[in-house]
Amino acid sequence: MKLKKTILISRYEPSSWKSCQSIVANLKSAYTELFGADELIHLNVPSELNSYQAYKIIQQLNEHQPEVLIWIDHAPSPATFLAELNRFYQGERKPDLLIHLFGDFVIDCLKWKKVEKELKEWKVHFITASERQLRLVQQFVRTHDQVSCIPFPVDTSFFNSSDLESRRGKIRSRFNVGSDEKMFLYTGRVSFQKNIELLIKSFASLEKLWKGKATLWISGPLDDILLPYKGKHGLPGSFFTHLFYNSDCFNGQIRYLGNLSPEELKDFYSAADVFVSPSTYNDEDFGMSPAEALCMGLDCILSDWGGYTSFKNYCDGVELVKVQMDEERPNVDGREWQKTLAKKMFSPNSPVEERVLRSQKAAAHLSVEAIAEKIKISERHFAPVCFTEKFHEMCDSFTKDKFAPFKEASLYREVYSVYCD
């Protein structure tokens, strides 16, 4: 198969979102795997892209005359770049645009609307990271097959079970966790919409019955992003204050690890038995933490929400807990969550061999190499983009109140119900 002349675009400086840093690096690796390092041209753009910078980058594009442009970063928004591309691109044939979408497609809808005219002049294909994000985006474009789904890759040369036993022993002995103790782990942003309160409360109530035989480890940066789409923002310290007064977050069996380096993260994935996340974050398009946990052979209890749902397809150690769309926001079914947690808590730990098998199975779906094989650019349908009425309705809501675009629960439900159907 002859490969098309391809340019990969990401930004200079790494994202401030940790998961996006890994995603972009791993997507780069997947495309390099597919095309070979010599065939692929990388272009970097600044995160705050102005017209002049865009012009300079497009001059480079003009020199290369690529057939495909692939956008693999979440910022700057590819929509911002498109307007300038339309103005300055001088190639004989316009390249096809392959755009990996992140969770910010909805909140960036006005940026996309701004280039609606330009989008009709280029052939575009969008790639989502999960089946449910695919359904979310398909609501907004008329040509459904110009959107397809490929999960974000995981760096399985690092997140794998090769030295699982030694790392597990090291951490468990350092923190005095017995070999028969069940270790639950959450990694990711410690944020209101991630339902950390539910996680702590449900664990604390079960742990009382199982005294000293289970620990919950929480890692990740704490933030005060409450429900911005409803206009609810927290002052710094709001979410900690909420947790402190509403949950038993200083229970001796619940430990906060802070922000971990990749090496430390790997240690804790190795030491843990079950990865837990009841997140109903509205833009949970994928879930890099559960993806890495699966590649480390962990059992997972996840909310049946957004990108998390797809993980059931990649590994049999995944339990999904029902989510319902309530008046204010989506909520995990608390009873079912508690029941699933109890089932895992009181069952014996998986033997290492089983974890190794699970890890290999997940890697077969999520590794850089596996994703490189799934890309298959020539099989994707590239077409001009025409947005739907629903997209425009959503944009109107953002225009009306950009600080609380989903104040109307009905619109939120209409747009996001695909995340928990």
Next chain:
Amino acid sequence: MHRSKKHRSTGKFTVSTAINLLKTILAEGPTAPRVKLEKMNFMADYYATKFREYLSPDSESYKSVINPVFSYDFEIGAKDFISELKVFSLRDGVMPLMRFFAINPLPLTHVPLLVIDEGLSALVPPEWREKIVLRHLFVKEAEERDNKIFLFLSADTYSLPLAMLNEELEKIEKQIKPSDELFLFFSSMRMRGEGEAINDHAWGYKCLQNFLAKFDQSRIHILSFSELLKADVAKSRFYSINPLKFYFSDSFLIHDMCAKGAKPLLPLPKVESDVQLQLSFYHGFSFHQNFSNFPGEKYLQTQRDLYSQIVPYSKSRHYSDIHDKLYPKDFMDWGSDVSLALYRQSL
């Protein structure tokens, strides 16, 4: 100043009552008063807002059940409705606190419990002490640290005279290793007016010269606020160069760093107290009432002499008036002397 000499109130409202009241408030947690602190911030007088901006980002708001505010945010003494919130933690430094007590020499019946920085306890008039609890910052023990040291430079020539900066640099030098990298943030220069910015640039330049004279240029990195917010500080150490606590005693930056896992470069003194409030997984305040002695008659006489010069925020007219009218030069000079005496423990 001698910490061991405690002031004992003889009023109806005893010292232990204030601590007990605070204990009850901390145990209750966030309540739902009719007026929320977040909304009250919008009611701040124009010049109070401008002064807060002058001190930004140190003065950025943060949430806590003890309701952290600056006394000038809404002229705390002048509004009856504030009693709904039961407690305020005054983030004031020496100048705002001196101003507050000059305007309000006697406790106000509707003003609830106040919490102030323990280092400024000497400024609290005896009549107020039964309504005031002192706060002390604590930070959880440090685990292994990396080689990043974040240094925050505060406000202006009043808050950090260059001679004092040099003393601070000596302290820093003793704590760091040759492999440590210094990340410098001029913390209070973010939202100032043009005139102020020009003065600050000159002052900032002089500060930087002193830094360069002390430390090798290759290990100093100057950060913008957005770069600071994005920096990975979880295993770093930090030091806020605000020795006089001239304008503020409770900086947002310190809470932000502590909440992210950073640890103070210089060890904090330990205070034994069972009344504590966690502000993050890593840090919080403990509370006590070990007041230092009030300076006495000479201090009160100067306060009376300068009182007529103090203008409430709401009566000022121009941003540039802040130092001239709200803190007139004589008052500022007196504040400089007082803050220096407090620092040298010789008030």
